Amino acid sequence: MIKKYALLTLAFLIFSAAIYFVLEKNKVFNEPEVILPLTKSWEKVVPNQKVPHGLVSLKSEDCGTCHKEYYAEWKTSTHAQAWVDQQFQAELKKESSPFMCINCHIPLQNQQEFIVKGLINGDIYKPVKEKNPLFDSELQKEGINCASCHVRNNVIIGSSGSTLAPHPVKKDPIHLSETLCISCHNANAVVTPTLACTFQTGDEWKAGPFYGKKNCISCHMPETHRSLMEGFPAKKSHFHNFPASGIPKHDTLKPAMLKSLEFYSSNVKKSYKLSDTLKFSLTLKNEHAGHRVPSGDPERFLLIDLVLKTSEGKIIAKTQGRVGESWEWYPVAKKLSDNNLNPGEARSYNFKQLLNAKGKYTLETKVTKHRMTEEAAKYNKIDSSYPRSISIYEKSYGFEVK
Ligand code: HEC
Ligand code: HEC
Ligand code: HEC
Ligand code: HEC
Ligand code: HEC
Incomplete structure (x- = not known):
């Protein structure tokens, strides 16, 4: 009897040792999980806000019930489109888009379904999430x-510290x-090897001739004189x-x-002689x-198109x-070229053509501004109600070769 128990105990010990070994081995192969805090500014959101008194x-x-004109203006802005x-939306659904994509597009915690507590081993694809009790889908x-x-x-943060408001106001012009x-319009980070976030509008402004003279607000939020709410002094x-760009988000929504x-x-004459050379230049x-x-x-x-056509088209x-x-x-995000126009910079596009046949001609000149290429739109399965480009300059010159 004692022998039987001894054998059973031995078998149990061997079994436990085997399990312990397997567990221990797994522990060695699986990195220990450490939750690291969020560090970058765009990894963080504005904490949940309570509704201000009043x-x-x-x-x-609801702000718009009192600040009617502000609401109507904001409604037409691209800021109001940042989520929809x-x-x-197409990019957000991709697995390659990390959690912080939403932080500059819906920056308040109340706008986000989950509170991100940290990142498992600092991995941006492994956020530790918790349901947000104050999430508001509207x-x-x-x-x-x-x-x-x-x-x-x-x-409410204001820049004048009004005492007339029915809600608390804190003056904070900074x-x-x-x-x-x-804080949103300047991010320069390679998020993953194939994903780079490069918005450098802030740095470009600081390096340019307007720095110290005009800023984002003086150009994009010009000053006017009016009442903030109907019935209040202007x-x-x-x-x-x-x-800004004026590229609309829908066929029906036209931002300013x-x-x-x-x-x-340069000039185009009304008539040329056979064998003359047409020389034309457009400067932006x-x-x-x-x-x-x-x-x-x-x-x-931007695309700059200069096209010479016969009267038959x-x-x-x-x-x-x-x-x-x-x-x-792919395989790594890399900028191949960049000829964006610096503030104050001019660039000319030239056209030269030997006129070797008599007849009537038109030189069509056109500049268009594009949101994305057709390929990118197709790749993201974006339908045609999303405008890809607008025309910002068009001029035609008719002439005759005699
Ligand atoms: C992208 C940021 C941004 C958004 C969105 C925004 N505002 Fe403003 N707002 C500002 C800034 C910046 C100022 C202060 C400008 C200054 O004083 O130089 C301001 C000023 C104001 C003022 C004070 C008077 C004035 O015009 O200077 C009121 C009132 C106001 N905003 C209401 C609203 C309302 C209502 C909405 C939504 C419909 C809204 N704002 C959306 C940035 C914003
Ligand atoms: C919380 C982040 C955030 C803040 C703060 C912010 N923006 Fe924006 N802004 C965006 C995003 C995101 C877009 C693009 C939305 C889209 O295209 O769907 C945008 C778009 C714009 C556009 C339109 C660009 C175009 O393509 O026509 C202008 C102009 C602009 N912002 C100016 C400002 C100014 C001026 C301020 C400061 C008063 C400001 N923004 C503050 C995130 C922000
Ligand atoms: C640091 C803030 C920030 C983060 C993080 C961010 N964005 Fe944006 N996003 C912007 C700003 C600012 C604009 C407007 C840029 C402009 O018009 O010049 C914008 C515009 C866009 C647009 C509109 C482009 C257009 O043509 O109108 C898309 C799409 C977009 N972002 C996708 C993403 C995705 C996907 C991610 C995550 C990989 C992301 N954003 C993360 C700030 C941000
Ligand atoms: C019940 C009406 C009402 C509502 C709702 C309301 N406001 Fe106001 N707000 C006012 C009045 C009135 C003023 C003061 C006008 C004045 O000083 O001439 C004011 C002032 C402001 C100012 C300027 C403060 C300053 O000192 O520069 C800002 C910014 C502002 N409101 C933003 C908001 C925002 C954002 C919301 C929504 C979250 C909101 N308001 C909702 C009535 C309202
Ligand atoms: C001197 C005036 C001026 C200043 C200062 C200025 N902007 Fe602009 N911004 C413009 C004009 C004009 C455009 C239209 C560009 C175009 O033709 O598409 C523009 C376009 C933009 C666009 C759209 C870019 C695109 O290619 O579609 C964004 C975003 C923007 N500005 C944000 C900002 C921010 C953020 C600041 C501050 C760091 C700022 N701007 C400072 C005048 C200004």
């Missing part, structure tokens, strides 16, 4: 809304300065439609455009932007110029 919600729509944007749809810029520590804009105020380029062209000059053009999103580019000759960056994303 207000019913954090929603722009078709390309953004607020999420608003993208960069009034509260994104104006609510901190549960109060928060409401270009530093706020730059005072210093700023437009909130954030005009700010003009950066001036165009200078970045006169009004406080940074490079294009700026921000590395996918943006047959193309005789054409040239095309391109202003923008070009990137290779």
